[in-house]
Amino acid sequence: MKNLVEFSPAPIYIKLPTNKSSTRRLIYLSTNSHAETNNDHKVHTSHIFSLYLQQICKTNYMLPEAIKNEYDYIIVGAGLFGAAFAYKASQKGCRCLVLDRRQHTGGNLYCQEAGGIHVHKYGAHIFHTSNKEVWDFVNAITPFNRYTNSPLACFEGKLYNLPFNMNTFYQMWGVRTPEEAQRRLDEQRREAHEAMRKAGVEEPRNLEEQALLLIGRDIYERLIKGYSEKQWGRRCTELPAFIIRRLPVRMVFDNNYFNDTYQGIPIGGYNRLTDIMLKDADTITGIDFLHCHRIWDPESSTYHLTGPGIDTRCHYIVFTGCIDEYFNYCHGALEYRTVRFETEDLNMPNYQGNAVVNYTDTSVPYTRIIEHKHFESFGQAVYDIPHTVISREYSTEWKSGMEPYYPVNDDRNNRLYQQYKKLSENEPHVIFGGRLAEYKYYDMAPILEKVLSMEIPTSANPFR
Numbered sequence: 114m115k116n117l118v119e120f121s122p123a124p125i126y127i128k129l130p131t132n133k134s135s136t137r138r139l140i141y142l143s144t145n146s147h148a149e150t151n152n153d154h155k156v157h158t159s160h161i162f163s164l165y166l167q168q169i170c171k172t173n174y175m176l177p178e179a180i181k182n183e184y185d186y187i188i189v190g191a192g193l194f195g196a197a198f199a200y201k202a203s204q205k206g207c208r209c210l211v212l213d214r215r216q217h218t219g220g221n222l223y224c225q226e227a228g229g230i231h232v233h234k235y236g237a238h239i240f241h242t243s244n245k246e247v248w249d250f251v252n253a254i255t256p257f258n259r260y261t262n263s264p265l266a267c268f269e270g271k272l273y274n275l276p277f278n279m280n281t282f283y284q285m286w287g288v289r290t291p292e293e294a295q296r297r298l299d300e301q302r303r304e305a306h307e308a309m310r311k312a313g314v315e316e317p318r319n320l321e322e323q324a325l326l327l328i329g330r331d332i333y334e335r336l337i338k339g340y341s342e343k344q345w346g347r348r349c350t351e352l353p354a355f356i357i358r359r360l361p362v363r364m365v366f367d368n369n370y371f372n373d374t375y376q377g378i379p380i381g382g383y384n385r386l387t388d389i390m391l392k393d394a395d396t397i398t399g400i401d402f403l404h405c406h407r408i409w410d411p412e413s414s415t416y417h418l419t420g421p422g423i424d425t426r427c428h429y430i431v432f433t434g435c436i437d438e439y440f441n442y443c444h445g446a447l448e449y450r451t452v453r454f455e456t457e458d459l460n461m462p463n464y465q466g467n468a469v470v471n472y473t474d475t476s477v478p479y480t481r482i483i484e485h486k487h488f489e490s491f492g493q494a495v496y497d498i499p500h501t502v503i504s505r506e507y508s509t510e511w512k513s514g515m516e517p518y519y520p521v522n523d524d525r526n527n528r529l530y531q532q533y534k535k536l537s538e539n540e541p542h543v544i545f546g547g548r549l550a551e552y553k554y555y556d557m558a559p560i561l562e563k564v565l566s567m568e569i570p571t572s573a574n575p576f577r
């Protein structure tokens with residue numbers, strides 16, 4: 114069990130009186146100089162501003178509200194898994210305390226407000242699912258808009274529609290009918306088979322050979338090669354063939370990227386979704402659970418957690434952080450790929466006319482440009498906001514201290530994860546869930562499917 118490592122300054126809570134709505138409003142005062150506005154309900158302040166607020170508080174606000182000393186669940190991570198778990202557990206009458214080491218809730222879904230535009234700070238997030246239960250669940254919390262993901266690819270200045278469909282084939286070869294397009298594809302695949310046969314190669318040995326067999330040279334060279342090389346940081350001839358198992362093509366003019374029945378973005382942004390999910394839980398941001406001290410008491414089946422501003426007990430812990438970090442990297446560190454974002458606010462209403470444009474040639478160092486306003490503004494509404502925010506995405510090797518984005522599920526890392534999973538099975542009353550704790554890439558809908566199908570014990574609660 115991990116002992117106390119270091120504490121950040123104790124958070125103070127104040128409860129703001131709300132006029133009309135019943136929404137709880139908390140202000141988190143920290144001595145952290147990194148000030149960040151989160152959302153309508155929670156505001157993180159710098160030290161100076163916190164002193165200023167304390168002055169106001171003497172007259173206007175109730176001060177301070179201590180967290181409770183008993184919870185059913187302490188949930189580590191206010192991302193989608195933690196927030197959905199808190200929502201479900203609160204609905205069952207459980208008391209939940211949610212901790213996150215970031216300065217805001219929402220995890221990777223979090224959006225930063227920039228003059229009427231919701232900037233997807235940790236990468237573009239598009240919700241998509243064919244599961245009606247999940248779609249109804251999120252829409253009952255907050256309605257979603259009609260955003261349809263239709264990315265473009267830019268190669269040497271020319272634009273192509275994605276996913277590969279009749280529009281792409283028209284742009285690539287000028288073909289206008291599915292029959293003509295099919296003939297072209299078959300021709301190119303035949304050439305690739307022939308070349309491999311001549312070279313005495315029976316099975317594709319790398320990603321390049323696999324892609325050539327599946328889709329032919331033109332599409333591979335213009336739309337796959339450069340993008341994959343930037344994404345993985347290696348040449349396609351050095352990447353394993355299994356990375357691309359299928360390359361679906363559509364013989365219709367349809368630029369809708371997903372095959373799912375439902376897709377969209379929460380109207381008003383993702384913070385609205387996660388804020389509502391967390392509304393009945395107590396939430397502390399800017400606190401690292403692994404820097405707190407915890408003791409398991411088998412007699413009462415409870416954890417005693419002490420840390421900055423916290424001295425509380427709980428019956429269960431839900432951990433959504435990195436599983437290797439939880440066990441202090443005792444078997445070694447798991448590896449990730451990550452993305453670096455370069456975000457710019459531009460003095461023009463419409464930069465690229467689409468939310469997502471992929472850059473598929475290697476002469477451009479970034480993989481994509483995201484223009485955030487197009488996730489939520491359509492038609493003339495794009496011009497109602499006179500500026501725009503874009504993010505260039507650079508795929509990067511992950512190093513300690515960086516955001517861990519994509520697990521590298523190769524043999525070495527999967528074996529390592531299994532060792533940690535074994536350890537996790539012996540942790541009393543700790544539920545490990547979400548993309549970091551399960552070392553698995555999850556889209557948002559599968560995360561919700563998982564939480565919705567989970568049993569949430571309430572009767573075993575020793576405090577009742």
Ligand SMILES: Cc1cc2nc3c(=O)[nH]c(=O)nc-3n(C[C@H](O)[C@H](O)[C@H](O)COP(=O)(O)OP(=O)(O)OC[C@H]3O[C@@H](n4cnc5c(N)ncnc54)[C@H](O)[C@@H]3O)c2cc1C
Pocket residue numbers: 189190191192193194195212213214215219220221222235236237238239240241400401402403433434435452518519546547548549555556557558560
């Ligand atoms: C770049 C990118 C783009 C994506 N795009 C899409 C998309 O378009 N569509 C889609 O469906 N899915 C997308 N996803 C997947 C989506 O982000 C995940 O499904 C979702 O974020 C998983 O939620 P989570 O709660 O498991 O993890 P997270 O959102 O990472 O939440 C975990 C939280 O735990 C906190 N934490 C960790 N350790 C500690 C600790 N010790 N103490 C306190 N707090 C801690 C972290 O700060 C974090 O906030 C994308 C993912 C990435 C990386």
